[in-house]
Amino acid sequence: MGQSGFCIRGMALITAMVLVFVLGVQRGGCATHDLETVILQLDWKHNAEFVGFYAAKDQGFYREVGLDVRFVEPGPHTDPVREVVAGRADYGLGQSDLVLGAMKGRPIVLLSNFLKRSSVFVVARPEIEQVSDLAGKAVMGDPAMGKVAELAHMFKAGKLDPGTLNWVPSTFDVDGFARGKADAMVLHVTDRPFVGTPGRRYSVFTPSDFGADFLGQSLFTSKESLADHSDRARRFVEASCRGWAFAMDQDEAVTAALVAAHVPKKSLETLILGVRAVKKRVLPATYDLGTMDRSSLQRIADTFVSLGMADSDYDLSGFIFDPSGGMTPLTQVSLTGLERRFLADHPVVTVAFEDNSKPFSFVADQGHQGFAHDYYGLLAKKTGLQFSSEFGSWTANLDRFKAGKVDLIDGISFDRDRQSFTLFSPPYYTIPLTLFTRNEFGFYFNISQLFGRRVGIVRDVYFKEALAGYPEINIVALADTQALMQGLSEGLVDAVIINLGDGLSTIRKLNLTNVRSAGAIALEGKTKEDLRIGVRVNLPVLLTIVKKGMAAVTASELASLRDKWLLPAPGSTGLRIHLTDSEKDFLVNHQVIRVGNEENWPPFDLNVDGEARGFGVDLLKLVADRIGIHLEFVPDHTWDETVTLFYDKKIDVLHSLTRNQEREKHALFSLPFYSSPHVLMCRKDAPPVTDIRSLYGKTLAMPEKWAVVDYLRLHHPEIKLIYTADTMEALSEVSQGRAFGTIEQEAVLHYFMKKYGFSSLKKAFTFDEFDNLGNASMYIAVRNDWPQLMDLMDKALKTVSPGEMAGLEVKWFGQAKQNHWNRGGTLELSGGEEAFLKNLxxxxxxxxxxxxxxxxxxxxxxxxxxxxxxxxxxxxxxxxxxxxxxxxxxxxxxxxxxxxxxxxxxxxxxxxxxxxxxxxxxxxSLSVGIIVNESFPFIKGLGDLAGKDVGIVRDSDLGPALVAGFPLVEFKTVGSVGRGLLEVSSGKLSALVVDLPVASNYIEKLGLSNLKVVGHLDRLKSIGMATQxxxxxxxxxxxxxxxxxxxxxxxxxxxxxVTLRFEHRFNYKNMWRYLFITALLFSGILFWNRKLSAFNRQMAEANAKLEQLSVTDRLTGLYNRMKIDDTLLEEIGRVLRYNYPLSLILMDIDLFKQVNDTHGHQAGDAVLIQMAKTMDKNIRSTDICGRWGGEEFMVICPHTDLKGALSLAEHLRESIARQIFPHVITQTGSFGVAQYGNGDSEADLIARADRAMYLAKEGGRNRVESVL
Incomplete structure (x- = not known):
């Protein structure tokens, strides 16, 4: 039976080959010498995958369009893209890796796609039962295959590191693999029959089994080739499509015959099975031959990003070939005839947007802005829709939409009651639903906390019916978010439920210092607000267009909008750690993190007058600043209660704690951030104790529930324990003789010894037995369902420099960690360390x-x-x-x-x-300074160099922080310190930021006498050592x-x-000229003694004039920036000595640029002069006013608290509004006010006043605002 079947199929193959030959001969075409030769680079050995191209050649389709096509097989390391881009081939074949190449900027264009599913798989010896078993095994193929998309996806899903594979150069010899040349081999689907050979058993790993869905055979060319030969590319694609159509229409035997002409050594059975496998992947019933599924290409691109193989900011414009016009962008959607007619009949579609829902949709001076504005811009680009925007509150927009006055409404959430008048799109973004309260409320844990309270919601919000199920809650519905949050601040409502983004942005906008997020809230199981596009029910075609446009918005485009509008900014340092897309999504949805705060565990964690303090608290704030999150500390609980809240996920983070088995069930732990051994403290008159066993029978005073207590009870029950509320009480028990000793971390004990004395106590020994289990190290603990936050914590901890850690240690321990017990300057190495050095x-x-x-x-x-x-x-x-x-x-x-x-x-x-x-x-430690040409005016810091070219040395460790911290400065990289100084000397650069001792060395070596130091950075640069x-x-x-x-x-x-010349304030060159004149005059005193008094008067006047010029703004006559800054520093010094209040006012003239643009700079100068007169006339005699720069003025208010400064600022605002100004008649100003706080620097005080001033501007100008 088997033999007769083979004979029948063999005869069918012969018949088919004759038919193919006859068909090919019958076709006409160009004479051979008229044909243009083109090279098609294959990506695999000849097989059934290329049957459509074989048909196009053998049936004469290529000849008919003037082409003589030659196929080139690859060698073991051939890269088809490289061959085509280099011009060694005109066209090439590849798979999904072509998308990756384009994402990375390789100049290629996708011409057509024939196989809609990938054909790659891995076959392995039978004992290799799972993908991870391939580690360390010999795999036949090119190492680059480890980066082929579908294989990379499969390896990752199968927990295999491709770097562990031992790649063996492929000879495309399946039989060679079978004979044991390798443990596994990468094959194409046309080799699949080999796997089923009788008597052979193999393991087969197919990417699709791991969720990988990638494209197969695709035709491409280079951008250069397409530009030079676009018509040839069109002809080649058309002929290839005809060949594929021919191959798909034929009987399997005929199709196999097409392949047999190019693969003569294959059996009929193998060829037919290969053809069958190829036909399955063409999917002719679903796709037209040669067409490209843009959504599939987009999905593949996003997969590359998720695999970490490409950046999210890729650009695939021009990647897809359009025969009518060259190239077309990837994200253009395909519309049906009905959809195109809708666009023709509706050239403009109206949308209702909220006007005050920052950051999603709001109206500012620049017009409509926000996430939604940019998102609709993408929809317009992808669909051809043109949007006309209308703005209002949510309630007004919904009424307008119900009445049919607009076609779309933005930001609507799904609600069954709205289905009668709304067609809903899928959500384009979701954001957590959050409860906001006043500070005294505490934190939200369950709905019962709202019973009997007034809870505010936006009128007609989608979850109103869910709240109606709680009659114990008094619902207050208002028009918009701003009214709600203002009402919350003023006590009109007790809580507000809105989405996290709206709430936080409104708090910032209104400067609501008594309002905060109390936590996420779930209503009927919903924890997030779903932002959708609502379409009128009579416009279903519009909904299909909108949905196509939304589907075409790429993951990278969404990520860009998220980063621009929703991602919290890093804090005051400006230092941002690198974030993955998963981490960015986490931050958008979790901007407020709850942290447990102990009442009294100094110096790590304590609460003083309602404020969280301590070494761990300060470190966590530093880490949060790097990440861009806001910390809400949860006090007023015992340690046991705090841990329980953490285990129940009602607190997100604990800090300054050790690890143990119980905690590891509930928490993810950071890298250790501090190490402090546990020591025994006892009275100085106590008998000697050397280890833990010498404490048997003795009594220790210990805070209950400490980790060390559990260890002592379990491993040393012979020690008696009495329990105390905290460490302070434990030390008191020991000091008064009621306990022999206490065991605590060294750093904690050092704090108490330093602050409270305890002179009768001494350190007895270190509890190494406990510490050797890892208990000496301190960690940050994060709830175990938030791995992204744990990764962020670790990344941020790595950015905390040794210098910053040393600063925290000095603040909280009184000295750096290494000197807690007065080790002095000795170097003590252990025996192991000495042996290590000897061996090294x-x-x-x-x-x-x-x-x-x-x-x-x-x-x-x-x-x-x-x-x-x-x-x-x-x-x-x-x-x-x-x-x-x-x-x-x-x-x-x-x-x-x-x-x-x-x-x-x-x-x-x-x-x-x-x-x-x-x-x-x-x-x-050393200073980092700003070097300028001696002709350059004095500046206070880098902020004064906005718009100037400032040099930083290549590979400088300061570079990233400077660029992030001073975005308005134009930083230029120079090759060396010497080159940078020369360019400053010659005027090519305005300034150079450089280590001052290094600058001094080069200035002297190069003889650059025209340079000076005009300022320095706020922070010192700390020098240490580095090892691997x-x-x-x-x-x-x-x-x-x-x-x-x-x-x-x-x-x-x-x-x-080290030596260096430094200019602190002013260039005194002119003053030396006065002194020279003085010397000449003085030499004539013996002859003109009677002129001495006149000369002294002249010198006094000259010096007074010089002093006045150095501190006065030439235009306004007020103090200049240098003088006002100096005065502020002096006043802060007085505050520190005499403890009186000090406040600061900053004023910026509103719309001053319009004055200059409309009336000219002379008119602008006149306005500045009049403004200075008005300010100076209306301040008090004790106040100091100066021009701080441009159109900004500063008023320093000694002996004045915030309330008094606000009153003065309001008086100034009203005086300016009444004043008649030259050219413009009326003019206003925006005022920011801040009071000096304990521990503030000059920069802190100015920053708060500046922030308040911009709040005034954002609030409508001609206002007074303050920031605490």
Missing amino acids: KKIRFSIHSDAMPFEGDEGGAPAGMVADFIPLFEKKLGVPFQYVPTAANASAVDTLKSGRCDLLPMVAVSHLVDENLGLTEPYL QKSVELNRIMRKLVDSLTREEVDGIYQKW
């Missing part, structure tokens, strides 16, 4: 070759301070240091990362953030080395190398 034999170090006087390379040897520090290090460690020069075009950091050296002895640990490096504490992160032992030794350095050792080396 030498420490290889590298340096920055262009950073004198700190370090430099002179004749192949280190120079500068480092040359003095290295012998000191060698002496302390007793091991030689070997210098390793950096390679050309490589940095010192690169040298360390690559393993060519072990240590960088001088790096900026305060700014360097690199997870691959292990950093020590700093041992040296994996070199844990060496890093620990280097930390000890840094700890051992004395101030005298460091200062002695530093002072040997």
Whole structure:
């Protein structure tokens, strides 16, 4: 039976081949010498996948359009894209990897797609039962295949790192794999029959089984080729489509015959099965041959982003070939005839938007803005719809929509009651539903907390019926969000339910300091508000167009809108950590994080007068600032209650705690941020104790529920325990002799010893047994269903520099961690550390070759301070240091990362953030300054250089922070410090930001006498050491080395190398001329003694004039920026000494640019002069007024609290509004007011006043606002 079947099929194949030949001969075409030869680069060996191209060639379709097509098989490492882009082939075949290439900027154009499903799979030996088993195995194929989209997706889903595969060059020899040349092989679907060969059993891994849905065979060319030969491309595509149509219409045997001519060694059975597999992937019943499914391409692009293989800001415009016009953008939607007729009949569609729903939809000076505005812009681009916008409150918009006065309504949520008049689109965004309350409410945990309270909602909101199910709640419906939040602040309602974005933006806009988020709320199971587009019920075709447009909005476009409008900004430092798309989505939906706050566990966590304080609190605030989240601290609970709330997910974060098995069931833990051993404290007159067992029979006073208490009860029940409320009470029990001792973390005990004395107590021993289990380290704990927040915490913790940590330690412990117990300048290494150094034999170090006087390379040897520090290090460690020069075009950091050296002895640990490096504490600090040409006027800081070209040295560790912190400054990269100084000297750059000692060295070396220092950055740059992160032992030794350095050792080396000329306030060149004149006159005193008094009067007048010029704004006659800043610093100093109130007023002239644009700059100057007179005339005698810059004025108000300053500002506002101004008649100003707070810097006070001033502007101008 089998033989007869084979014979019949063999005869069918012969018949088919004869038929194919006859058909091919009958077709006419161009003479061969008239044909244009083109090369088609295949991406696999000849097989049934290419049957349509074989048909186009063999049936003469290519000849008919003047083409002689030649097929080229690939070699083991052939990249079809590279061949086509290089011009070695005219056209090529590929799969979904073509999309990835285009996303990464490869200049290719997709011409057509024939196989709608991927044909790639992996076959493996039978003992390899799952994808992860392939790790370390020999796989036949090219290493690049690990990045093929469908395989990368399958590997990731199967938990396999492609880097662990041992790739064996492929010979496309299936039989070779069968003979054992490899453990697995990447194959195409046309090789699938091989898997079913009798007597063979294999494991088969298909990407589609892992959820991968990618395209198969696709035809492409280069952009250059298409530009030069667009007509040829059109002819080639048309002929290829005809070939595929022919192949799909034929009997399987005929189609197999087409393949057989190119694959003569394959059996009939194999060819027919291969053809069958190909036909299944063409899907002719679903797609026209050669067409490209844009939604599939978009989905593939988004998958590449999710795999981390491409960035989300990709651009695929021009990737798809349009035969009528060259190329077409990827995201254009296809419309039916009915939909196109609708667009023709409705050239404009009206939409109702909210006018005060920031950040989604709001109207500002610049017109309509927000997430919704930009989203509808995308819809218009993709569909051809043109939108006309109408604005109003939500209630007014809904009434307008019901009445049929608009076609669409934005931001509507699904509600069954609205289905009678609304067709709903899918949600285009969802955002958490949130309860907002006044601060004294506390935090929301369940709906019963709202019983008996007045709860505000927007009138006609979608969840009103859900609330109606709680008659115990008094519902108050108002027109819009602003009315609700204002009413909440003023006590008209007790709580408000709105979405998180609207609530937070309204709080910021209205400066509602007594209102906050109390937590997410769920109504009828809904925790999020779904923002949809509502369409009138009589416009169903419009809904289909809108839905197509929404489907065409890419994930990357949505991500861009999210980042622009919804992502919380980083805090005051301006330093933003890198965020994944998953982390960005998390932040949009979780901008307020609840943190447990202990009542009294200093110095880590305590609450003073309702404010969370402590080392852990400050660190967490620093971390939150980096992430861009707002922390709400939850006080007024015992530690046990706080932990229970955390386990119940009613608190999101705990901090400054150790890990144990119970906590790990409920929490995700950060990297350890602090380590402090547990020690025993006892009375000085107590008998000696050396370890934990010597405490058996004795009594310890311990706070109950501490982790160490559980350990003692379990492992040392022989120790008696009495329980106290907190550490303070425990120490008191020991001090008064009611307990032998207490065990607590060293840092905590140091705080209490320093603050409260306890002079009768001493440290007895360190509880190593407990600490060796990891209990010495402190962590941040995050609820276990928020892994994104845990990742964010870890990323942010890595950006906290040793210098910042040292600052927190000094603040809360009184000194840096390493000196808690007065270790002094000694270097004590353990036996293991000494053995490590002995085995290491030498420490290889590298340096920055262009950073004198700190370090430099002179004749192949280190120079500068480092040359003095290295012998000191060698002496302390007793091991030689070997210098390793950096390679050309490589940095010192690169040298360390690559393993060519072990240590960088001088790096900026305060700014360097690199997870691959292990950093020590700093041992040296230096100023970073601003260098300008001597002709440049004095400035206070970088903020005064807006719009100026300012140099930063290439690879400077300060670069990213400066660019982020000063977006208005035009930063330019220079190749070296010397080059930057020369460009400042010649005027090519306005300024250079540079380490001042390095600048001093170069200024002297280059002889640049026309440079000066006019300012410095607020923060110092801290120098420490760096090792590789994996070199844990060496890093620990280097930390000890840094700890051992004395101030005298460091200062002695530093002072040997550093000198610098610094201009603090004013260029006194003219004053020296006065002094020269003085000297000449003085020499004539013996002859003209009678003129002495006249001369003294002249000099006094000249000096007074000079002083006046240096502090006065030339235009207005008020104090200038320099003087007003100095005065503010002086007043803050007085506040610190005498403790009187101080307030600050900033005023900005409203719409001043229009004055200059309309009336000219002379008119603008006249307005400034009159404004200065009005301000100066209406302030009090104790107030100080100055022009702070441009059209901004500052008033310093000594002995004045916030209420008094607000009254003065309101008086000034009214006086200005009544004043008649030249040219413009009337003019107004916006005022911001702030009062100095305990611990404020000058910058803090100015920043609050500035923020208040901009609130006044956003609130409509001609207003007075304040920020606490």
